[in-house]
Amino acid sequence: MTATPVPAMVELQGVAKRYGEVNALHRVDLSIAKGEFVTLLGPSGSGKTTLLNLIAGMITPSSGRIVIDGRDATTLPTNRRGLGMVFQNYALMPHMTVFENIAFPLEVRRLSKAEIKRKVGEALELIQLGHVANRKPRELSGGQQQRISLARCIVYNPTLILMDEPLGALDKKLREQMQLEIKRLHAELGITMLYVTHDQDEALTMSDRIVLMNGGRIEQQGAPDTLYFRPETVFSAEFIGSSNLIPGTVEIDADGAYALKTALGRFAAPAPDMALAAGAPAVLLVRPENMALAAAPTAASVAGHIEDSILLGGVVRHFVRCANGSTLVIQELNQPGRSGAHRGDAVRAAWQPQHGRLLPPAPAG
Amino acid sequence: MLLLAPLTAVMLLILIYPLGLTLWTSLYNGRFSFDAYAELASSTLFLRVLRNTFEIAVGGTLVSLLFGYPVALHLAAQPPRKRTAYLIMVMLPFWTSILVKSFALVAVFGNQGLINQFLGFVSGGTVNLPMMFNRVGVILGMINFLLPFMILSILGSLLSLDRRLILAAETMGAGPLRIFWKITLPLSMPGVLAGVLINITLSIGMYITPALLGGRQDMMVANLVDFYTRQTLDWTAASATAMVLLILSGLLVAMLGKVRGAAGLAGAGA
Numbered sequence: 001m002t003a004t005p006v007p008a009m010v011e012l013q014g015v016a017k018r019y020g021e022v023n024a025l026h027r028v029d030l031s032i033a034k035g036e037f038v039t040l041l042g043p044s045g046s047g048k049t050t051l052l053n054l055i056a057g058m059i060t061p062s063s064g065r066i067v068i069d070g071r072d073a074t075t076l077p078t079n080r081r082g083l084g085m086v087f088q089n090y091a092l093m094p095h096m097t098v099f100e101n102i103a104f105p106l107e108v109r110r111l112s113k114a115e116i117k118r119k120v121g122e123a124l125e126l127i128q129l130g131h132v133a134n135r136k137p138r139e140l141s142g143g144q145q146q147r148i149s150l151a152r153c154i155v156y157n158p159t160l161i162l163m164d165e166p167l168g169a170l171d172k173k174l175r176e177q178m179q180l181e182i183k184r185l186h187a188e189l190g191i192t193m194l195y196v197t198h199d200q201d202e203a204l205t206m207s208d209r210i211v212l213m214n215g216g217r218i219e220q221q222g223a224p225d226t227l228y229f230r231p232e233t234v235f236s237a238e239f240i241g242s243s244n245l246i247p248g249t250v251e252i253d254a255d256g257a258y259a260l261k262t263a264l265g266r267f268a269a270p271a272p273d274m275a276l277a278a279g280a281p282a283v284l285l286v287r288p289e290n291m292a293l294a295a296a297p298t299a300a301s302v303a304g305h306i307e308d309s310i311l312l313g314g315v316v317r318h319f320v321r322c323a324n325g326s327t328l329v330i331q332e333l334n335q336p337g338r339s340g341a342h343r344g345d346a347v348r349a350a351w352q353p354q355h356g357r358l359l360p361p362a363p364a365g
Numbered sequence: 366m367l368l369l370a371p372l373t374a375v376m377l378l379i380l381i382y383p384l385g386l387t388l389w390t391s392l393y394n395g396r397f398s399f400d401a402y403a404e405l406a407s408s409t410l411f412l413r414v415l416r417n418t419f420e421i422a423v424g425g426t427l428v429s430l431l432f433g434y435p436v437a438l439h440l441a442a443q444p445p446r447k448r449t450a451y452l453i454m455v456m457l458p459f460w461t462s463i464l465v466k467s468f469a470l471v472a473v474f475g476n477q478g479l480i481n482q483f484l485g486f487v488s489g490g491t492v493n494l495p496m497m498f499n500r501v502g503v504i505l506g507m508i509n510f511l512l513p514f515m516i517l518s519i520l521g522s523l524l525s526l527d528r529r530l531i532l533a534a535e536t537m538g539a540g541p542l543r544i545f546w547k548i549t550l551p552l553s554m555p556g557v558l559a560g561v562l563i564n565i566t567l568s569i570g571m572y573i574t575p576a577l578l579g580g581r582q583d584m585m586v587a588n589l590v591d592f593y594t595r596q597t598l599d600w601t602a603a604s605a606t607a608m609v610l611l612i613l614s615g616l617l618v619a620m621l622g623k624v625r626g627a628a629g630l631a632g633a634g635a
Contacts, residue, residue, distance in 0.1 A: 056536060078535040091533035095551045104547070105537035156537070 007070070009034045009160055009192040010055060015064030017050050024050045026216045027064065032160075032194060037186050039195045041203040041239070042213030048196050049164065051213070055194065056162055057081050069159050084158035084191075086166040090145045092137040098124075098148050099133040105156040123155040126185070143174045150182070154189060163195045167202065179205050200240050204228065212236055232274065234362040237285045244286045244328045247361065252278040258358060260284045263324045264302045272358035285357040288331035293318060293341060294350035301350035302328060306341050320349045384611075391604035401605035411589065411606065418569055418585045421500065425507040426515075426564040432508065433515035433560065438549075440516070441523035455513050463510065467577040470506055471497055502578035507568055514567065515560040522556025523549070559624045566617040570610060586610045 010032040017025040025047045032038050040048035053059045055066060057078035066074045073081055092101050102123055106116045124130045127147040137145055146166060153161055166182075167175045183206050186193055197203055203210045204224045211221040212235075220227060220236045231237040234245060248262030259268045260282060269284055276282050294301055304320040307327065311334065318330040318341055328349045332338075341347065391401050405411045436455070440448050458466065473479045474496040484492040496502060526549065534544045572587035579585075584592070586606060593603035 056532075058532060078532070079538050079540060081536070082538070083536050085533060085536040087529050087533060089527070089529060091527070091529040093530060093534075093548060104534070104539070108538045108543065152537075162536075 007034055008032060008067070009036070009069055010194070011065075011067040012051075012055075013065040013067070015051075015054060015061045015066060017047075017054060017059065018062045023216050025054070025061075028218055030211065030218065030221075032192060034192055035190045037183075037193045037195065037206060037208045039197060039203040039207040039210050040213055041197060041200060041210050042219075043198060043239070045215075046213040047216040048198075048213045050216075052162055052164055052194065052196050055160075056083060056085055082159055084153035084156070084161040086146070086149050086153055086161065086163040088165045088168045090137070090142075090149045092145055092149055092152070094137060097134050097136055098129070098140070101137065101148060102152045102155050105152065109156060119155055123151040126154070126188075127151045127181075142170050143178060146170065146178060147181070150185065154185065154191065158191070160192045160194065163193065165197055166195075168197075168199075175202070176205075182206065204240070210240075212239060214239075230273065231285065231357070231359065234283055234285075234359055237357075237359060242288055242329060242331075244288060244291065245359075246284040246286070246326075248282065248284065250276050250278055250280050250282045250358070260356075260358060264322055264326070267300045267356060268353040269356040269358050270354055274360060276358055276360065281361045283359045283361050285359055286351050286355060288317065288329040289315075290355040291328065291330040291349050291351045292332065293320075293330060294348040297348060298350040300353045300356065301348040303346070303348050304328065306343055306345045306347055308343060309341055318347075320347060322349075387604045387607055390600055391608050394601045401601045402609075404602065405605055405609065414584050414586055414589045415609075417583060421503055421507070421571070421575065421583065421585060422565050422568040424500070425504045425511060425568045426561055428504055429508045429511040429515045429564050430557065430561060433512050434519055434557070436512075437516045437519035437523055437556075440520050441526075455516050458509050459513065463573050464577075466509060467506055467574060470502070470509070470578060474502065474505060497578060499580045500583055502580075503571075503575045503583050506574040506578040507571060510574070511564045511567060514563045518560035518563060519553060519556040522553040522559075526552050555624060559621065562617055562621040562624060566614055566621065569614055569617070586613075 008031045010030070012028055012030040014027045014029060015025065016023070016027045028047075028051065030051075040051055042048045050059070054061050055068070057073065057076060060075060064074075065072065068076075068081055068083075093104065096104070099120055102120045103116050106119055111119070120133070121130070124133060127150060129144060129147055129151070132140060132144065132148075137148065140148065146169075149166075163182075167178050170178060179202060182193075182195075185191075186206075195203075195206060207224055209221060210224055210227050212219045212227060214235050219239075220232050222230075227236060227240050231240065237243045237245065246260070246262050246264060246267070248260040248267075251259045251261050251266070253259070256271070257268065258271050258276075259266055262284070267284060272282075297303075302320075302322050304322040307319040307321040309316060309318045314334055316332050316334050316338070318332070320328045320330060322328060330349055392399070394401065440451055440455075443451060461469075471478065475481070476493050476495075476497070478497070480496070481492050481494055484494065496505065530548055530552075531544055534548055539547070569585075570587055571585055572591065575583050575585045576588055576591075587610065590603050590606050590610070593599045593606060
């Protein structure tokens with residue numbers, strides 16, 4: 001991800017933000033390519049909103065440099081950065097009609113009346129809301145308001161659009177619909193987008209690249225697939241998708257094959273991406289969908305009994321209580337005529353050793 | 366209901382009874398008639414004073430708005446702790462008797478006052494800018510009392526303005542002037558309107574300030590009531606004048622109740 005052939009739209013070089021003694025953001029280096037859709041994902045307090053506000057110019061960094069579109073913007077005021085921003089609460093002007101709201105950035109740019117009329121019309125067309133041009137924002141639903149605020153953003157072709165949890169106030173169904181709409185607009189217009197969310201599903205659905213933040217640092221970044229299948233830390237594994245984590249110590253055979261010795265048994269595992277010495281503590285990650293119920297022992301399996309089985313529609317989730325008291329989660333596709341597993345049944349949770357992944361243990365605290 | 370009884374009794378005794386008595390006096394002078402009102406309507410003095418009252422009330426309110434808005438804007442931009450400290454300064458005039466303040470103003474704006482002496486010192490001659498015992502004096506004295514009401518009601522509107530609207534406008538490239546004219550000002554209009562109505566209502570009944578700081582030409586309706594009561598001893602005319610003033614103020618307060626954001630101040634929302 002470092003050697004992108006496309007020139008960078010945003011370049012953060014050692015950017016940090018301190019509030020008194022509190023480090024809201026440790027030194028961060030981040031580059032966003034032109035036309036890329038990057039998501040800042042993380043729990044609240046992870047520094048993702050601080051990062052966004054730094055790029056928007058609402059706060060100035062304590063150290064480091066911010067370059068936007070090849071121009072040093074570290075101390076440039078917000079209104080001269082040429083950005084677009086979409087807010088969670090829409091931030092539409094309540095005293096203006098939908099038309100006036102979308103026309104506002106064009107008036108700032110001193111376009112002619114005729115041109116403003118044409119561009120606003122086109123923007124409303126793009127979000128399929130041409131019929132509400134003369135209404136006030138409060139007369140519209142939340143989803144419509146957010147589409148208007150999107151239109152207000154794309155109407156002046158900013159080089160970069162920042163989105164601060166734009167779908168956080170919408171219900172689930174509308175959110176999914178809007179995710180696809182934003183994705184479509186990104187594909188059609190090719191505008192660089194930086195999207196902030198704490199919702200992993202949203203990040204996985206929309207992004208070219210996810211930047212996972214934790215405690216004011218970038219924990220890991222990469223394509224959604226990479227983050228899902230190749231997490232580098234326990235935090236990444238737990239934040240994206242659900243995971244079974246089995247702690248133990250690393251063992252390395254004479255021929256270099258890795259295994260983890262745990263309270264539940266010794267499990268072979270692929271060689272880790274990071275350095276893990278023999279005898280070092282480590283964690284084995286197995287995604288629930290890579291585990292299955294088995295009757296007899298396999299290459300990697302753990303005995304236990306079914307504590308609960310829940311139906312989630314397309315998938316079924318089994319919770320298997322192991323001998324040492326820990327619980328493993330198994331996720332299977334739901335099919336007609338699926339053999340039922342019942343509470344209390346003695347079963348084995350089995351997986352293929354190559355689906356396991358060794359990770360360094362989570363830092364204490 | 367029982368708990369309200371003492372309060373009701375007090376209100377009846379000190380508010381409703383005198384009010385009723387005033388109304389009665391304005392209508393009954395040996396016999397029952399509207400003569401007092403008819404006389405007022407044709408009295409040059411009354412009409413002149415009524416016009417004065419409106420001119421002074423509107424003028425004072427406009428000056429108060431002109432000075433109050435920037436102060437409110439500045440207060441709204443302060444961090445909460447600083448704002449509290451500044452607000453105390455805004456409220457300071459309330460803790461001083463209006464009589465004391467009026468004399469203090471004479472010391473500053475009078476012929477021998479600070480300003481005229483300073484100007485005289487600077488210019489090397491004698492300066493006698495007439496700022497007291499005329500309309501300027503009345504308005505100066507009034508805004509000292511009116512400003513806090515104007516500032517507080519505008520500040521209320523400004524503080525309820527969503528900060529993110531300003532941020533949104535900034536990201537769209539708008540400069541501070543455009544943001545003020547297109548967003549801050551229109552969205553603070555309820556506060557401005559409330560402040561203006563409160564100020565007019567308060568200043569229409571002004572009595573001490575025009576009496577102490579105004580000239581002979583600056584008599585207001587309340588002073589006229591005093592004139593009829595104590596100088597000519599025409600209590601019927603005094604009562605009728607008082608009733609007209611009451612109705613005018615009542616109308617303004619009713620309008621105030623209709624303005625969003627001012628309901629609490631007008632007592633209608635309580």
